[in-house]
Amino acid sequence: MSDVKVNNLGLNKISKKMQSELIECIDNYRPLQDIVKEISKAGGIALLVGGAVRDLFLGIAIKDLDIEVYGLSPERLEEVLKKFGPVSLVGKSFGVFRSHRLDVDFSVPRKDSSGRKPEVEIDPFMSFEDAFSRRDLTINAMGIDLLSYDLVDPFDGQKDLANKTLSCPDKTKFTEDPLRFYRVMQFIGRFEMYPDNELNDICKNMDISKVSTERISSEFEKLFLKSRRPSLGIRWLKDIDRLREILPQLADTVEIKQEPKWHPEGDVFEHTMQCVDAAANINRGCAIFEIEGEGSREKDLEKLIIIYAALCHDLGKFLATTIVDGKIKSIGHERVGVKLAKKLLSKITKNKDLIEAAVKLVQYHMVPCQLVDSNSKPAAYKRLAAKLAPNVTMQMIAKICLADKQGRNPESQEPLTSDSDTIEKFLKISKDAHVDKKPEAAVLLGRDLISEIKPGPQMGKLLKLAYKIQIDQGIIDKQELKNIVMQELVSVGDK
Structure with a gap:
């Protein structure tokens, strides 16, 4: 790669440009450079390792620093670190220390059998090659000496980055941790890199049955939140014949045909993949949607809801698709898809609120376009907003509807980027009706009726009626609404 050159000793050294970027990053973690020098004085070598090195080569901002220290026992490393502030032992058997002053992890090279209860053997004097061989992929098996800026790359991770290839340093060690299967999936989407033949063969056959839903969920979240084209990871599951095992309801959509007039892109699976990518693109920012709370966990959850809904929105077509008068129809697929969406999402997340919200979007994803096409009055928009509440907004369902319209590209597997006129109109009417968010x-609440009727099912029915009248007839005077529903109560009592 262009950022790597060879010095007179024959060691790879990162370029001046990369050194400058790394120094700028390290300056945010003072006194990290002083700690590195102290480690060197004690006879150790501090390497920046893992994702930070990979991201430096890819030009991605480094968020977390992991430093592996060679040549010092855990006890000696702890002594050095304590000179610079409080240190906690993440686990003595793991040889990992956290510097609270820097919020940086320092580890000692180790061998382990991976999995949830690994057996660990710490070896501060392990060779770089042996230490890095335990990492999942060659692109994560690189290190940078933080004093000399020499690059340690025993498995040609730079070359694989340049060739956009995913490869594992050690076949046996890779299969010891089945979570790595899902990491490959999300790296395919995040970095648009592809496994070599050996890694594909490994992933086709490795046992992933013992990976917990929580760990699977974490990898899917990274795939969906960090990828420009998350569909690439899902398509890979199909390519290696593991889609049905992991997402069986989605696998059922393969080769389910659609009416070419409306869906020139192909079958339901292809449409879904394009919709997922469109949703990811919309999540990153779209001119017709307001941007609020970007970067917050709440916003990330909303983005996940939207992509999960895009993934599931047409699952019902597997059961609902028929031929009517020579045309392919999928009448009611949005209702049929509710149960299928719940089943699929329960395999990749335990977040019940997330599932509930995504399923609600599946159920109503056709409505925005229907409202616009039928020139519905604002009352219909208000009714929809009430049905979606409290965990889904009109902005969210508009995003799903837009992704659905954009996932129809017959020319390539990437979604369209236009066709937002209908959605813009939907959003405008929603905003004018003050229900976009x-x-x-x-207007009428339980406390307004408490003097007339006791709390219970009957009061609930009256409040529901009052709200319906408020929305349908535009009556917002509290006393008028009260009079109407109380008259209804009297009428029922007279019967």
Whole structure:
């Protein structure tokens, strides 16, 4: 790669440009450079390892620093670190220390059998090659000496980065941790890199049955939140014949045909993949949507809900698709898909709120376009906003509808980027009706009826009726609404 050159000793050294970028990053973690020098004085070598090195080569901002220290026992390393502030032992058997002043992890080279309860053997004097062979992929098996800026790359990770290839340093060690299968999936999407033949063969056959839903969920979240084209990871599952094992309801959509007039892109699976990528693109920012709370966990959850809904929105076509008068129809697929979406999402997340919200989007994903096409009145928009609440907004369902419209590219596997006129109109009417972010608040509340009727099912029915009248007839006078529903109560009592 262009950022690597060879010095007179024959060691790879990162370029001046990369050194400058790394120094700038390290300056945010003062006194890290002083710690590195102290480690060297004690006879150790401090290497920046893992994802930080990979991201430096890819030009991605480094967020977390992991430093592996060679030549010092855990006890000696702890002594050095304590000179610079409080240190906690993440686990003595793991040889990992956290410097609270820097929020940086320092580890000692180790061998382990991976998995959830690994057996660990610490070896501070292990060779770089042996230490890095335990890492999942060659692109993560590189290190940078933080004093000399020499690059340690025993498995040609730079070359694989340049060739956009995913490869494992050690076949046997790779299979010891089945989570690595899912890491390959999300790296394919995140970095648009592809496994070599050996890694594909390994992943086709490795046992992944013991990976917990929590760990699977974490990898899917990274795939969906960090990828420009998350579909690449899902397509790979199909390519290696493991889609049905992992996402069986999605596998059922393969070769389910669609009416070419509306879906020239191909079968339901292809449409879904393009929709997932469109949703990811919309999540990154789209001119017709307001941007709020970017980077927050709440915003990330909303993005996940939207992509999960895109993944599941047409699952019902597997059961609902028929031929009517020579045309392919999928009438009611959004309702049929509710149960299928719940089943699929329960395999990749345990977040019940997330599932509930995504499924609600699946159920109503056709409605925005229907409202616009039928020139519906604002009351219909208000009713939809009330049905979606409290965990889904009109902005969110508009995003799903837009992704659905953009996932129809017959020319390539990448989604379209236009066709937003209908969605813009939907959003404008929603905003004019003041329900684009939340439903219209009920005017008549339980406390307004407490003097007339006791709390219970009957009061609930009256409040529901009052809200319906408020939305349908535009009546927002509290006393008028109260009079209407109380008259309804009297009428029922007279029957």
